[in-house]
Amino acid sequence: MARVTVLGSGAWGTALARLALTNGNQVQIWSRRGPSELGPAVADADIVVSAISMKGVAALASQLQAAKLRPSTILVTATKGLDPETTRTPSKIFRDTFPNNPIVVLSGPNLSKEIEAGLPAATVVASTDVAAAARVQQVYASESFRIYTSPDPVGAELGGTLKNVVAIAVGVCDGLKLGSNAKAALITRAIPEMLRVGVHMGSQVETFYGLSGLGDLLATCDGSLSRNYRVGYGLAQGKVLDQILDELGSTAEGVNTTHVLIDMANREGIPVPIARQVHRLLRGVVTPQEAVEGLMERELKPEACDLKARN
Ligand SMILES: NC(=O)c1ccc[n+]([C@@H]2O[C@H](COP(=O)([O-])OP(=O)(O)OC[C@H]3O[C@@H](n4cnc5c(N)ncnc54)[C@H](O)[C@@H]3O)[C@@H](O)[C@H]2O)c1
Ligand SMILES: O=P(O)(O)OC[C@H](O)CO
Numbered sequence: 001m002a003r004v005t006v007l008g009s010g011a012w013g014t015a016l017a018r019l020a021l022t023n024g025n026q027v028q029i030w031s032r033r034g035p036s037e038l039g040p041a042v043a044d045a046d047i048v049v050s051a052i053s054m055k056g057v058a059a060l061a062s063q064l065q066a067a068k069l070r071p072s073t074i075l076v077t078a079t080k081g082l083d084p085e086t087t088r089t090p091s092k093i094f095r096d097t098f099p100n101n102p103i104v105v106l107s108g109p110n111l112s113k114e115i116e117a118g119l120p121a122a123t124v125v126a127s128t129d130v131a132a133a134a135r136v137q138q139v140y141a142s143e144s145f146r147i148y149t150s151p152d153p154v155g156a157e158l159g160g161t162l163k164n165v166v167a168i169a170v171g172v173c174d175g176l177k178l179g180s181n182a183k184a185a186l187i188t189r190a191i192p193e194m195l196r197v198g199v200h201m202g203s204q205v206e207t208f209y210g211l212s213g214l215g216d217l218l219a220t221c222d223g224s225l226s227r228n229y230r231v232g233y234g235l236a237q238g239k240v241l242d243q244i245l246d247e248l249g250s251t252a253e254g255v256n257t258t259h260v261l262i263d264m265a266n267r268e269g270i271p272v273p274i275a276r277q278v279h280r281l282l283r284g285v286v287t288p289q290e291a292v293e294g295l296m297e298r299e300l301k302p303e304a305c306d307l308k309a310r311n
Contacts, residue, residue, distance in 0.1 A: 001025055002139050005045040007060060009034065011112040011250065012078055013051035016140075019115070020049075023142055032056070039067040047074045047139060049106070050090065053251040054081025057090045061097040071100045074132045076125070078106045080160040081253045082260040089157045089201075102132030105153040106140075107160035108211040109219030111226065115145070122146040124212045126156035148211060155207030158198045163217040164254030165261060165275050166190040167228035170221040172281065172288045174229075175236020186274070186295075187221055192305030193272050197261065199307050200270055228254035235281055236288045258282055269310040273298060 002025045006017040009031035021027040030041040032052075042048050042064065052060060057079055069075070075098060077090040088096070091105050108123030115121050125140070125147055127133040133149040141147040150156050166187065173183050194217075195208050207213055220226040224233070231252045234244035245252060262279040265272045277291040286294065 002046040002135070003044060004028075004047045004049060004139060005030060005042050006049045006051060007031075007038075007042075008050065008052035010051065010053070012110075013049075015110075015112040015115050016049050016051050016078060016106075019142070019145055020139055023139060025139055038063050042067050042069055042073070044070075045073055047076060047136060049076040049078060050094070051078040054079055054083065054090065054253055054256060057081070057093055058083055058085065061093050065097050069098060069101060074102045074104055074135060076104045076106050076136055077157070079253075080107065080157070080164060080257075082161060082257050082264075084256060084260050087260055087264050089154070089161065091153050091157050102129040103127060103153065104129070104132050104136045105157045105212075106136065107156045107216065109215040111219055113225055118144055120144050120146070122148065122211055122215070124148050124150050124156050124210065126150035126153040126207075126212070128153065150207060150210070150212070152204040152207040154201060155198055155203030156210075156212040158201055158203050159194065159208055159210075159213035160216050161253070161257055162194040162197060162261070163190075163213070163220050164228040164252075165258045165278055166194070166217060167220040167226050168232040168235075168254045168258070168278050168282075169274050169291075171226075171229040171232020171234075172236045172278075172291065173232075174223075175233040176288055176292065178292065183221070187217060190217065190274050192307075193274050195305060196270055196307050196309065197265070197272065200268060205307070227252040231255060232278075241282060241284075254278075255282060271309050271311055 004020045004025050004027045006013045006029045009029050017029045075094050079090040104127040125133045125136040137147040258279050277294050280286040281291045
């Protein structure tokens with residue numbers, strides 16, 4: 001049994017709190033709008049799980065620093081995003097803020113509605129601290145939630161983050177009713193694009209063929225349980241982005257991730273053709289149909305993926 005504090009009472013924080021509680025752990029949830037203070041909520045926690053939206057992570061890390069976390073407290077991050085100011089992932093923000101605490105990334109094909117319904121799922125807990133990953137695995141493993149450990153937190157985190165950009169594109173594809181061939185081609189060609197970015201940021205290639213990469217990509221691109229897929233689907237229907245996000249009433253990390261990713265790809269010269277069309281679409285520079293044409297009319301090339309390719 002562990003003392004677990006979950007930060008964030010949104011869809012994913014609530015689900016992660018329930019999973020830990022059902023597994024016999026002592027659990028409390030903190031939310032920025034809730035009654036409890038952050039300091040007392042994390043003071044004697046064995047594990048703190050951050051499951052808030054990316055836009056709040058940097059501020060939360062600073063608040064946590066003031067809360068004086070014990071150096072033995074394991075920090076788990078379940079957020080899928082990139083910081084718009086620094087391009088850092090959540091685990092990098094937490095590593096920079098808490099250099100002595102064990103940091104664990106939790107990421108995988110985890111549509112919260114299915115998990116809340118008790119349907120079987122699997123995820124990855126990734127850390128360079130093997131013992132910390134094993135501890136988090138023990139807290140969450142159950143007959144309906146299978147947990148795998150990984151030594152590649154960067155790759156696990158980026159897989160879950162970059163797939164959200166692809167999910168927007170796939171939502172457009174389905175919204176335009178382009179068919180299964182187009183969807184399969186789009187998802188397949190997205191993998192080398194995710195790999196180029198992931199390897200550039202320090203990921204291991206094989207991580208992207210696992211649950212936190214391909215697994216999460218398939219789950220998220222499957223349909224309307226994904227908020228990011230619904231962003232793309234709405235754009236294909238001719239809705240404006242603000243209207244789509246209002247109707248969602250929930251976090252769609254892929255919008256911010258696309259903007260941060262394109263800024264980085266431009267700086268580093270990394271070819272990201274799918275993300276670039278999503279970026280143009282989100283900014284209203286192209287129509288959904290033009291975004292598709294922009295991909296279909298690119299120069300012809302071998303399928304083999306050059307991970308080191310630069311513009
Ligand atoms: N919902 C899912 O299926 C799911 C699954 C896996 C991972 N995630 C990831 O978990 C993260 C949260 O997603 P969600 O689905 O819970 O979204 P949500 O919109 O349901 O909840 C977001 C939570 O973040 C909190 N938050 C937002 N800004 C904040 C700030 N500035 N300071 C403190 N808290 C803040 C909100 O109060 C809310 O509790 C996202 O990065 C998402 O990609 C979601
Ligand atoms: O609703 P989405 O698109 O944020 O996806 C939720 C999870 O990340 C799926 O693993």
